[in-house]
Amino acid sequence: MHEFSLLKDLLRKxxxxxxxxxxxxxxxxxxxxxALAHISASHFREHFDEAVRGTPxxxxxxxxxxxxxxxxxxxxxxLLESVEVEDA
Amino acid sequence: xxxxxxxxxxxxxRVEGEGALYLxxxxxxxxDVKLKIFEPxxxxxxxxxxxxFAEAPDITARICGICxxxxxxxxxxxxxxxxGVKVGGMLRELRRLLYCGEWIESHGLHVYMLHAPDFLxxxxxxxxxxxxxxxxxxxxxxxxxxxxxxxxVGGREIHPVNVRVGGFxxxxxxxxxxxxxxxxxxxxDAAVETARWVNAFKFPEFEQDYExxxxxxxxxYPFNEGRLVSNRGLDIGAEEYGAxxxxxxxxxxxxxxxxxxxxxxxxxxxxxxxxLNFEKLPAICRDLAKELGLETPCRNPFxxxxxxxxxxxxxxxxxxxxxxxxxxxxRPHVEVAPRxxxxxxxxxxxxxxxxxxxxxxxxxxxxxxxxxxxxxQNQKQIEDDLAxxxxxxxxxxxxxxTWECEQAIRNYDPCIxxxxxxxxxxxxxxx
Amino acid sequence: xxxxxxxxxxxxxxxxxxxxxxxxxxxxxxxxASPPPHTAVRIVFxxxxxxxxxxxxxxxxxxxxxxxxxxxxxxxxxxDAVAESVPADxxxxxxxxxxxxxxxxxxxALGELPPRLVLFGIEGADFGHGAPLSPPVAGAxxxxxxxxxxxxxxxxxxxxxxx
Numbered sequence: 208m209h210e211f212s213l214l215k216d217l218l219r220k221x222x223x224x225x226x227x228x229x230x231x232x233x234x235x236x237x238x239x240x241x242a243l244a245h246i247s248a249s250h251f252r253e254h255f256d257e258a259v260r261g262t263p264x265x266x267x268x269x270x271x272x273x274x275x276x277x278x279x280x281x282x283x284x285x286l287l288e289s290v291e292v293e294d295a
Numbered sequence: 296x297x298x299x300x301x302x303x304x305x306x307x308x309r310v311e312g313e314g315a316l317y318l319x320x321x322x323x324x325x326x327d328v329k330l331k332i333f334e335p336x337x338x339x340x341x342x343x344x345x346x347x348f349a350e351a352p353d354i355t356a357r358i359c360g361i362c363x364x365x366x367x368x369x370x371x372x373x374x375x376x377x378x379g380v381k382v383g384g385m386l387r388e389l390r391r392l393l394y395c396g397e398w399i400e401s402h403g404l405h406v407y408m409l410h411a412p413d414f415l416x417x418x419x420x421x422x423x424x425x426x427x428x429x430x431x432x433x434x435x436x437x438x439x440x441x442x443x444x445x446x447x448v449g450g451r452e453i454h455p456v457n458v459r460v461g462g463f464x465x466x467x468x469x470x471x472x473x474x475x476x477x478x479x480x481x482x483x484d485a486a487v488e489t490a491r492w493v494n495a496f497k498f499p500e501f502e503q504d505y506e507x508x509x510x511x512x513x514x515x516y517p518f519n520e521g522r523l524v525s526n527r528g529l530d531i532g533a534e535e536y537g538a539x540x541x542x543x544x545x546x547x548x549x550x551x552x553x554x555x556x557x558x559x560x561x562x563x564x565x566x567x568x569x570x571l572n573f574e575k576l577p578a579i580c581r582d583l584a585k586e587l588g589l590e591t592p593c594r595n596p597f598x599x600x601x602x603x604x605x606x607x608x609x610x611x612x613x614x615x616x617x618x619x620x621x622x623x624x625x626r627p628h629v630e631v632a633p634r635x636x637x638x639x640x641x642x643x644x645x646x647x648x649x650x651x652x653x654x655x656x657x658x659x660x661x662x663x664x665x666x667x668x669x670x671x672q673n674q675k676q677i678e679d680d681l682a683x684x685x686x687x688x689x690x691x692x693x694x695x696x697t698w699e700c701e702q703a704i705r706n707y708d709p710c711i712x713x714x715x716x717x718x719x720x721x722x723x724x725x726x
Numbered sequence: 727x728x729x730x731x732x733x734x735x736x737x738x739x740x741x742x743x744x745x746x747x748x749x750x751x752x753x754x755x756x757x758x759a760s761p762p763p764h765t766a767v768r769i770v771f772x773x774x775x776x777x778x779x780x781x782x783x784x785x786x787x788x789x790x791x792x793x794x795x796x797x798x799x800x801x802x803x804x805x806d807a808v809a810e811s812v813p814a815d816x817x818x819x820x821x822x823x824x825x826x827x828x829x830x831x832x833x834x835a836l837g838e839l840p841p842r843l844v845l846f847g848i849e850g851a852d853f854g855h856g857a858p859l860s861p862p863v864a865g866a867x868x869x870x871x872x873x874x875x876x877x878x879x880x881x882x883x884x885x886x887x888x889x
Contacts, residue, residue: 217310224302234299238310243551245331278663280341280856285310291301308852338855357743360771404775408824420774421828424835432836438775 210246214258220287221264230292235268237288242277244285316704318722323689325682330674336666348374348633348659349460356454364397364449365644367458368519369651374460377638377655380631385624386462388617393448394518395614399441401645402603405708406493407434410600413702414496430492433485437607440482444614447471462628472618479618483611487583490604494587498597501684505594506555507567510643516575516609517568519642524571525561533639536650553672560675563647564707565602566593580609596680596706633659644669646708670709677707693722734765734878735784739772739791739817739826745857746850749867750790752859756871762878772817777829778838786842786881788874791817791826792850799851800862802870807843816847844877846870
């Protein structure tokens with residue numbers, strides 16, 4: 208559904224972080240899924256693998272933190288928590 | 296191995312996708328239909344915890360820029376339910392008047408700016424305005440008069456600040472309300488013309504057997520009060536909402552769907568109100584429905600534009616009645632003292648029933664809040680409708696199908712400011 | 727309605743609750759703190775018909791809104807809306823299909839554009855509920871406000887130069 212544009216946005220954000228930090232290769236990415244985020248972790252992982260194929264992010268590890276708290280203010284959101292990079 | 300470091304991400308954190316409706320077709324068969332709605336109330340539910348009961352109307356008014364009054368009304372009624380307060384007389388009338396203003400604004404916007412262009416084959420209101428400037432100007436003027444009502448009673452146009460638990464901070468002056476009389480009379484007639492105009496549009500054949508749910512009050516077309524009823528035998532007080540409606544998790548997604556417990560999708564909004572309360576409409580509206588040949592209940596969601604237009608007539612007629620009979624109340628509100636309790640309320644937002652529930656502690660601080668907006672209540676119904684609407688049209692070209700589906704979604708007047716990125720559609724086809 | 731004394735209007739558009747969507751409101755507040763002569767400042771929710779209503783009667787309008795165009799956050803874009811057409815999706819997140827860009831074009835179609843109308847769009851990064859302005863966007867507020875003031879000063883000068 209909107210996973211394609213979701214992943215596109217995520218990849219763009221990761222790249223912006225990398226560029227701002229003048230870093231090299233992205234080793235891993237940590238994403239937090241809210242309890243009501245409209246997407247499950249396994250579904251998200253599938254789409255991530257699909258989206259990074261053939262890009263410089265290919266091979267990067269994806270860590271997904273699943274929040275269970277439905278009453279959290281950001282329960283519906285998908286947050287990019289951190290990016291692990293190799294120094295250029 | 297190269298040295299790595301971890302960068303915490305702050306302002307870029309929120310990952311957003313666009314596109315809200317996903318449709319998967321195998322030939323002419325609909326394999327999957329998913330609608331994504333972002334529901335800001337979830338954020339506000341958490342935000343309100345620990346705050347005083349009196350803050351609820353101001354906070355909830357900020358949820359939506361199109362229907363702030365609805366959020367305020369459901370919150371004050373729920374708080375009054377928890378605190379054992381009853382508001383009657385002119386204060387009750389003023390609340391109805393405020394709701395009239397919001398229905399006019401919201402319905403006017405929807406009918407003229409969002410929905411009419413669909414039926415006349417225009418991409419948007421701008422192109423409609425080039426060919427039909429007089430109609431568009433009429434729509435803008437109608438909406439503006441609704442806006443003036445909200446500003447006068449609510450105290451401010453965007454997030455009305457005059458509403459409080461127990462009534463209002465300040466009651467409007469009788470002379471100020473009477474100044475609106477001429478405009479309201481013009482507008483009521485213009486609203487009748489609007490209904491005639493939209494009734495001449497061409498509507499796709501698409502009748503569905505809905506479970507309509509709306510408030511029902513013995514003596515009036517519903518805004519603020521009444522029991523929750525349906526055409527399939529539901530008849531409950533707002534405090535029983537939790538026992539009859541539930542939110543289900545949707546497979547492959549963590550989204551929640553509102554359904555009737557033990558049943559399925561249900562339909563809230565103008566068509567539900569019209570189906571369940573027709574005989575409480577004033578004669579001008581009932582006669583108009585008859586003149587237009589509009590059946591009750593109206594089971595074609597595309598004709599919601601006609602029903603919405605009749606509700607605009609109702610809102611102006613009701614506003615006129617209240618304005619003419621208005622006397623300034625002795626006090627703008629009744630006294631409210633904090634106490635522990637649980638309160639529920641449902642009121643009729645322009646786009647449908649809006650449910651609030653609050654739990655308060657003995658100091659009157661909010662322990663928990665629950666808000667179920669109309670768009671999320673209709674969500675499953677929209678998906679179910681699309682699953683039936685699409686197959687006979689599946690052979691159409693992508694852009695044409697997309698446009699028809701968007702139009703079908705607009706029938707429900709999904710909250711455009713709450714449900715961000717709403718009208719984007721993705722269709723995936725396999726042979 | 728614009729007070730007859732205030733022929734010029736600064737319009738801050740957005741939703742204070744949605745992160746960078748508040749940037750237009752922030753810029754307008756800065757102007758409101760010490761408004762130039764004959765200038766009113768208003769804040770309006772991004773809904774086209776409300777925007778059109780708010781500038782009725784004004785001789786010159788500067789409207790400020792957030793943008794989501796993919797440019798780097800904090801980028802300021804200026805459009806002379808009388809001279810050029812405005813993309814329909816110009817403006818922040820709140821009402822998408824029906825915001826500032828639509829207001830301008832609808833007003834143009836109806837012959838109701840203010841005589842002067844300049845838009846400043848500031849690219850946002852985070853439109854999350856309850857989020858503060860993101861650093862690059864907060865950093866652009868001062869410059870945007872200065873450009874709004876320059877615009878108003880130029881109009882005032884042009885008016886004074888007329889016989």
